[in-house]
Amino acid sequence: QREAGHMIMAVGAPVTSIDPHYHQLSPNNAVSDAIFDKLVNTDAQARQIPGLAVSWTAVAPTVWEFKLRPNVTFQNGNAFTAEDVVFTIERLPNVPNSPSSYAAYARPILRMEIVDPLTIRFHTREPYPLLPLDMTNVRILDKETSEGASTDDFNSLKVAFGTGPYRPTAYRNGDRIEFARNPTYWGPAPAFDRVTYRMITNDASRLASLLSGDVDSIDQVPTTDVARLRADPRVTLAEIVGLRLVFLGLDQLRTANESSPFITDNDGKPLGRNPLQDVRVRRALSIAIDRKAIVDRIMEGAATPAGQFLPPGTYSHVPDVTAPAYDPDGAKRLLAEAGYPNGFRIQLNGPNDRYINDSRIIQAIGQMWTRIGIRTAVEAQTWATFVGRAGRAEYSAFLIGWGSNPDGSHPLRNIMATVDRERGRGASNRGHYSNPQVDSLLDQALGELDEGKREQIEINAQRIVAQDVGIIPLHIQTNIWATRQGYIHEPRADELTRPQDVRPAPAR
Amino acid sequence: MSAAAEPVTPEPVAPRVETPLRRFISQFMESRIAVGALVVFTIIVLLAVFAPWITPQNPYDLFQLDIMDGRMEPGTVGGAGFTYWLGTDDQGRDMLSGIIYGLRISLIVGAGSAFIAGIIGASLGMLAAYAGGKTDTVIMRLVDLQLSFPTILAALMILAFLGKGISNVVIALVIVEWAYYARTVRGSALVERRREYVEAAQCLALPTWRIIFVHLLPNCLPPLIVIGTIQVARAIALEATLSFLGLGVPITEPSLGLLIANGYEYMLSGKYWISFYPGIALLITIVSINLVGDHLRDVLNPRLQK
């Protein structure tokens, strides 16, 4: 067996780079979190907690001041100062070839001002309440070593020095990353001397590795096995309600008098109008779905039925919006009211390799819609094919998911806001929902520095979206990790699988 | 004297008129295993053809499925009132019905692609062999190109490009398989072409098309039939693999491969039936086809003929 103090964990999604600013991708962020720190960290429930910054305040409407943590050294021994923060923010837009950069987090910042080595001020163009939230995504580099460093230099571990709990000792693309304990870590000491971080993409194989004892901890436990694993004494499950809402997008790009591409009448002829522009139809489709059945039967309990983006307990959760109740008769009535007593035909699209049980869910919804008279065809494609077509608004109804930051403005701005290239709004609004009221509320929120007021505005906007049934929320996924006996994994709402979250189980 | 005037009586080689077909059948019948496999395969085909009349449920009709009946063990009585003899999958699909319909898809895909690829490949192969020269070179370079490329990769790329769907799977399989037929047919056509009966036909001033289709083609059929059967089995297995990799037939109309891939995730959770029975069905199908093909190969191979 392996030596004491060596833990092996397996993740389902491959890490693509050690450079923390190359590719915005959860697996990369998780690994970066082991090596680097952010000014603002997040706890398991995705709440902001001090990281390399001990405190932050808006000293003026357009000025944020961050007090930095003293006596922090990088893994190469260099001291952490405000210079490093400035260097890091300046690097964000300048990572070549990045397919998905972190530049957006630097964009609101007009200039940076080093007050003293442990105090830094960010001057923004406009009042910008989201700056601390943005800072939860920016991992701080050591200026001396990282200046001019390329992604390759990170991947070869030449410059991969952060302030985090673990130090990478080997990176093998697509296979594994080896970590060693960072003895100078400023926070609670890491639990293991050595951590091997393996990538096993196939769900069944990953679970088999855990069961055979080859690895100690895995993430993305397949829901199919949750029931059995709960009963297995050799395995401990760690579960937490996540921040990812799985929902259906509905075509609202086509006007009421246009045909939507995948909707036809019962004989397969174009309808000549877009029923999805009618809120009654949208609501009917929503209440025709038995969310509880999906959660119980398909997700095997590993999800919570939802009526909005954020789970209870998070900032800007709307308390009075719950998961729409299953009401097939009501749905039929609404359809009849809307002028479709005999329903119509629709095709429901979705990916088959992206969200937990994605293709199973759309099949189940297909069953349910068919029962209220909307004959549903179901088609699942690989994400690569699906996402492009969804982005071009080629579908009438489609399943997709959204992993939110714990702030209502995040989904509102990206998904529910009217598509507006100029202002960068509605970039993921693939159904082209549009409500000017929501847009103006969002504008207000994004300029409001007062947390309480802002939350209220965002709640109001989300309530409107829920009433409009702009999307059909299904459920919020539960994130599940499994460990072998003797280990525990602290589950995180943000889905990140980080080495520091695994610890030896306290002796019973 | 004249021996030629009085016809020479052939000696009674066989009591009745023995056609090549009859000879072939009687030779085929000699292997009990192969005959058994043929019987099994025939049953499978009949099951597939008459699926709508046999199965208790139409597994493609979402209306008849109910997720509340999902993942039921074999032998459970479901909401619709009939017994799920082989259990249900996650959608509440009766596995027995699913398997029989899946057989249908798999066979359509396998046989369909083999048939179309056979026709295309055989025509091109004949053309290459008979025309020779540049035509031959071009066709054979195409064949080389196709064969020098791993089947599964090619199919993967093509399907990624075309998108899912039964017809797309067939197209992909045809694209990756035609070359086998072309090469085989060309090979045997080149041999047959040199035989004197072709020269005799030329000598009799018969038209070229007639020589190709009446004289040459039938003599090139045996190897074609053999690789045809083997390719059907291969196509079925390949389709299963593609479905497993997430490219292949639509999820609501699962082939055996997709059923297995679906149930695969339940293997570790003890719900073996979702993957196991389709696996067995796939295995029986492919084994029976291969057994038949294998024996055909022996029977049709003149070199092993006694």
Next chain:
Amino acid sequence: MTLYLIRRLFQALLVMLAMSLIVFIGVYGIGDPVEILISPDADQAERARAVAALGLDLPLWQQYGVFLVRALQGDLGRSFVYNVPALQLILQRMPATLELAVGATVLAIVVGLPLGLYAGLKPDSIGGRSIMAGSILGFSLPSFWVGLMLIMVFAVQLGWLPSTGRGTTVEILGSRWSFLTRDGLAHMIMPAMNLALFKISLVIRLTRAGVREAMLMDYVKFARAKGLTNSRVIFVHVFKNILIPVVTVTGLEFGSTIAFSVVTESIFAWPGMGKLIIDSINVLDRPVIVAYLMMIVFMFIIINLVVDLTYTILDPRVRLESKAI
């Protein structure tokens, strides 16, 4: 020989050219890599920037032109996902696949040849028949299914073998190999077996057919008429003749073994090229797909060359020039 090499070279260039063009058009047709790669909350400006950064804003033919020019200089582009030169990425992953494929081939020959020989010499015996029946199974079982069954039985139930991954590797000449350590070998057994299953069947059948045919040949009878012992007849006269098809086919099959490792690698989390290509297709990482395919074609050419050269050694009748490929 020169002629042969020139032919091969032309063929290779042609295939590579065709391949890269097809991939370009294909990837273009499937979708937009940026859509897949970009963070969902990136706004439109960020999307445009990413598209430009990856050079995807040019018209397709220009993209292809740029690629060709670079390719001529030996640069096949950088992976969109990993930001690593695509070729380097593939070369990194190649040893894993190679050792798996070689392992499978060796297994296939070590297991297949003796069984095939036996089945060919005793075609009507119980043993011979069972071998043939078994070989049909090897042909028929879908490899992904077998893979999972292997893991279930040998790793999860019995715990004899490690379930997934490569195990301990040793670095030689800049690449990592598993087969040199005990642990690495243990990790290799199941995936290699999984990959070899089909090939074992193939070798059995080839060998059996070859033996059966060779046994009917006059030269075998003549060898016996010379008073040679049975073992010399079989292991020299028959064996050398059946080696020809076996070598050819296993050699050519080596390429498809590498291709089929796509399935095996993803089941056994074997970090080789096959897994890379599947992942790359899933995210439309075009430079990697193109480079991978070029690599495969290149390898095919090398394999063909080696097979042909072996062929000339094994079969003196063959001259390279006369093989018009």
Next chain:
Amino acid sequence: MNTLEVQGLRTHFHTRAGVVKAVDDVSFSIAKGQVLGLVGESGSGKTVTGFSLIGLVDPPGRIVEGSIKFQGRELVGMPEEEMRQLRGNRIAMVFQDPMMTLNPVLRIDTQMIETVQAHDNSSREVARQRSRDALGMVGIPSPDERLMSYPHQFSGGMRQRVAIAIALLHRPDLIIADEPTTALDVTIQGQILAEVQKLAATTGTSLLWITHDLSVVAGLADDIAVMYAGRIVEQGDVGEVLDAPLHPYTSGLLGSVPSRNARGVPLRQIPGMTPSLLSLPKGCTFRARCFQAGEDCLQEPPMDEALPGRFVRCVRPLRATVPTA
């Protein structure tokens, strides 16, 4: 003592379709240094007789009866190992098709040296020397070079000479030559026949020369045995048999040879065709084609010594019929 003494040999093939009586009650003998020509039409059992002698009848064939005494030793039922030591050593065989008898993938020296070493413990050098000498003996120029060649580099006639050289390696007491010149051109056949004649005269080896060509036997053999449907129907001194055949079949056969007939005049032909060995008629097998067959031919005719040294299997042997010439 005769070199070879065959008594009542029966070799049958037990096939699916029935029992093929390929050799049925065949007796003959060859004295030391003598050449026996065995003639007969295709399928009459000549080759099977030859293979029976060296114990190489393939299954489903089996010697079911009879005795083969070689230099007084009984070969039927002899243990395989002892038989092997005789083959290629004391009894050698040359096959019909020179293109097929040499193993195409082994060099000539390998194929010769292994023959030498199969029967004595000569060193490779000695074996090579003997091979070289044997090649010289059959008139192959520059044998040293030729030893290093592969069969495909030889013409048909050369290959047949190599085969003969292999047969001669151990200076056998009996050579069975199964139509060794049938596949060759006339001029090449002439060369080989000349070589063989010379060898037979100098080495004192007995020779069983199987052929369907009466003219070859006429020029080469001392004695002749005519086979029909698995049986020897007539046997005796070459000159006597050819000049005054006793069996109607022999006579018919001779009549069928064009050069025995006047130009442009119809040939004297035997009507009908050879019966299938699967279902031989009772009694005389030639009955159906015989111009003088009668009731008594329904009885199995015994092999009679009709004239001194002349054996014939016919109840109504021709006596005074003198062939047209």
Next chain:
Amino acid sequence: MTPPMIELRGVSRRFEKTLDFAGRLAKRLGAPVREEVVHAVDGVDLSVHKGEVVGLVGESGCGKSTLGRMVAGIMPASDGQIFREGVEVNTLQGAEAKRVKLRTQMIFQDPYASLNPRLRVADIVGEAPLYHGLTDAAGQAAYVDNQMRRAGLDPAFKRRYPHQFSGGQRQRIGIARALAVQPDFLVCDEAVAALDVSIQAQVLNLFMELRAELNLTYLFISHDLSVVEHLSDRVVIMYLGRVVEEAPVAEVFARANHPYTQSLLAAVPRIEARKKAFTVVQGEIPSPLNPPPGCHFHPRCPFAMPRCSVERPVLREIAPRHRSACHLNDAA
């Protein structure tokens, strides 16, 4: 005099393996590749008169079959002209060409390969006549019966397949097939070589009978001198693509002129010769790929002179109706 049934003037046939692009490039790079040309038939003059049987003799690979194919019109000549009763065959078009083509038929060597194994005898024999309108669908059966009977086959067996017949019978089927299109000229390419003597005699007799009955003309290709001697009126001897001697049959066997013919005759075993010492032509048959220069036979010829290795001897008349291509005749 009526024009000969068939006349060949300077007919050649080459088989070439030309170089492709890669080949030319390799050649330029100095690789030892070259265009390979086989002169299967090299400048042959030959005529066959109506009612005549001409025997064509030569060793394996000397181009007999190629010549036969050209005569039968299933292979075009590379050079030279072929006349059918004075009309150059190449100039004919359409139906006329087809008619002329049908009048020459071929009988093949291999009784197994020359019949399509998947057709019944009735179809093998009846297909072409029906197609060419020599009979109609109604009369086809009777027509086929007739042809079979004429070739000595029992029409009762016309529903059988070729594999159910013996070699001699198959050869008869081949003959029936040829006769069914009513030819007046038969090219027999080793038509009896694969048959046993007793069966060979039957088929040879059939040929002779048909000749008398139908007034057929034959080009009889064989390597068996005794068969040729028995059947032919005139013998043509080929060596490596060229005619070396041509004379009436008796003349050839009595007074062979060309050294090759002489060696050939000497090498043939004869049934009359008991315990004879076989004489030997030295050397192997050269490859037609690179035949020796000058007289093809000179490397094996016992009388070769320096001239023989440079100059090709012409076929000259050395006696009435006796032509030979040998430099020795010039010296004499």
